[in-house]
Amino acid sequence: MQDFMGKNVLLRNETAKTLYHEYAAHMPIIDYHCHIDPRQIMENMRFENITKAWLGEDHYKWRLMRAMGVPEEFVTGSAPDREKFQKFCEIIPYCIGNPVHQWTHLELQRYFGCDLVINKENAQAVWDITGEKLKQDNFRVRGVIKASNVQAIGTTDDPADSLEWHSALRNDASNTVIVVPTMRPDMVISIDKPGFTDYMAKLAQVSGVRIGSVADLKSAMLKRITFFSEMGCRASDHGMGYVAYRPADEKTIEGIFQKGLAGGHVSISEAEMFKTNMMLFFGREFSKLGWAMQLHYGAQRDCNGAASRRLGPNTGFDAINGRVCGEELAAFLNALAEDGSLPKTILYSLNPCDNALLESIGGCFQGGGVGKIQHGSAWWFNDTKRGMEDHMLTMSSIGILGSFIGMLTDSRSFLSYTRHEYFRRILCNMVGDMVENGEYPREMNFLGTLVEDISYRNAAKYFGFEVKA
Numbered sequence: 167m168q169d170f171m172g173k174n175v176l177l178r179n180e181t182a183k184t185l186y187h188e189y190a191a192h193m194p195i196i197d198y199h200c201h202i203d204p205r206q207i208m209e210n211m212r213f214e215n216i217t218k219a220w221l222g223e224d225h226y227k228w229r230l231m232r233a234m235g236v237p238e239e240f241v242t243g244s245a246p247d248r249e250k251f252q253k254f255c256e257i258i259p260y261c262i263g264n265p266v267h268q269w270t271h272l273e274l275q276r277y278f279g280c281d282l283v284i285n286k287e288n289a290q291a292v293w294d295i296t297g298e299k300l301k302q303d304n305f306r307v308r309g310v311i312k313a314s315n316v317q318a319i320g321t322t323d324d325p326a327d328s329l330e331w332h333s334a335l336r337n338d339a340s341n342t343v344i345v346v347p348t349m350r351p352d353m354v355i356s357i358d359k360p361g362f363t364d365y366m367a368k369l370a371q372v373s374g375v376r377i378g379s380v381a382d383l384k385s386a387m388l389k390r391i392t393f394f395s396e397m398g399c400r401a402s403d404h405g406m407g408y409v410a411y412r413p414a415d416e417k418t419i420e421g422i423f424q425k426g427l428a429g430g431h432v433s434i435s436e437a438e439m440f441k442t443n444m445m446l447f448f449g450r451e452f453s454k455l456g457w458a459m460q461l462h463y464g465a466q467r468d469c470n471g472a473a474s475r476r477l478g479p480n481t482g483f484d485a486i487n488g489r490v491c492g493e494e495l496a497a498f499l500n501a502l503a504e505d506g507s508l509p510k511t512i513l514y515s516l517n518p519c520d521n522a523l524l525e526s527i528g529g530c531f532q533g534g535g536v537g538k539i540q541h542g543s544a545w546w547f548n549d550t551k552r553g554m555e556d557h558m559l560t561m562s563s564i565g566i567l568g569s570f571i572g573m574l575t576d577s578r579s580f581l582s583y584t585r586h587e588y589f590r591r592i593l594c595n596m597v598g599d600m601v602e603n604g605e606y607p608r609e610m611n612f613l614g615t616l617v618e619d620i621s622y623r624n625a626a627k628y629f630g631f632e633v634k635a
Contacts, residue, residue: 179599190621202577210306225482269584273582273584323350349390357423373390404459411442411497458512464520467484495513545576555596
């Protein structure tokens with residue numbers, strides 16, 4: 167029996183242990199998609215306590231606390247931080263098999279040098295140990311990033327954002343990590359959502375383009391795309407419930423836009439036409455710049471309406487959408503491929519049943535670079551041991567695992583970089599299993615390079631960062 171969260175956790179065979187400890191473990195991190203605030207990096211924020219660091223914006227943990235009957239006062243409410251932490255520690259032992267249980271213990275070990283098991287009896291000791299560490303300057307945000315061996319970070323940013331903190335970081339000689347924006351233009355195409363008219367006014371002010379037509383909107387977005395590119399942007403990100411593909415002529419699109427701009431009701435089919443037109447526009451522009459286009463789909467947002475209205479979005483009330491949209495996705499990619507303007511594309515579905523679908527569709531559009539169309543890392547509810555294994559086994563069965571760009575945190579927490587370790591251990595174990603089952607030759611030099619590539623080099627090359635190792 168292995169020690170709990172010991173040196174060889176998740177590594178069930180000797181090949182896996184060698185691949186992880188001698189190859190994968192030391193590779194730098196390219197965290198190409200996350201939701202951290204660049205201002206906090208620039209200001210080198212200090213965490214007040216472990217509750218702020220662990221529970222401040224983590225809906226993964228909030229969902230577990232609610233599932234164990236913890237009152238909202240101790241989840242996102244006004245209870246003192248020490249009491250919130252106590253409640254979290256009390257429920258953690260019940261989360262057997264949940265990655266949050268393993269992630270938090272990894273973070274406790276790697277960042278705080280603490281091997282205690284998190285439970286109600288140890289809560290005070292963990293609070294004290296972490297509290298003392300968090301007072302040290304090397305536990306400010308930049309120290310955590312450096313200790314995590316992070317080379318580059320891709321944040322998630324609205325097109326109307328000033329990117330002032332990215333600019334400040336670029337001009338700060340003391341900053342040692344690459345921090346680049348990622349354009350997320352969801353609001354630009356949300357013509358069927360409240361606030362669209364106000365957003366158009368905001369975008370017009372920021373871009374300096376009076377937006378009265380679709381042509382004006384695209385002109386404004388071209389200015390913002392150019393600005394983001396000048397600030398080092400390497401990718402876009404698009405969040406959608408499902409992938410729509412409903413092309414329409416320009417006159418129809420203009421009529422829909424005018425209706426939405428005036429605050430009128432836009433039907434589902436009309437919204438799909440507008441979104442299709444704009445997404446094709448984005449894809450063609452991103453292709454010119456060499457950006458990667460990330461498509462995240464398959465989420466049902468704010469399922470619990472009353473709770474979402476009370477607490478706001480991204481507070482733990484989203485779920486998996488079972489809608490299948492493979493035909494629409496293939497048609498969208500094909501429309502861009504037809505005129506040679508399909509950009510590098512990363513496909514993510516929140517529904518694990520879509521693994522084979524995405525892998526097979528992506529394979530239809532490869533060419534023009536190694537792994538141009540990526541089946542993105544197991545996302546959100548799939549960001550588990552089983553989810554990662556299923557994702558990579560499907561990739562290796564239908565596509566090419568060796569071209570995979572690997573892990574991301576998709577997190578708002580600076581202590582989430584241990585998720586890269588979690589992923590690397592699972593990767594090495596999976597490869598090791600194949601070797602020890604006689605399914606692949608035990609060529610350790612090549613296998614070592616393979617797991618290093620997936621852990622780091624593939625992402626560095628894909629997004630155009632300098633390869634350091």
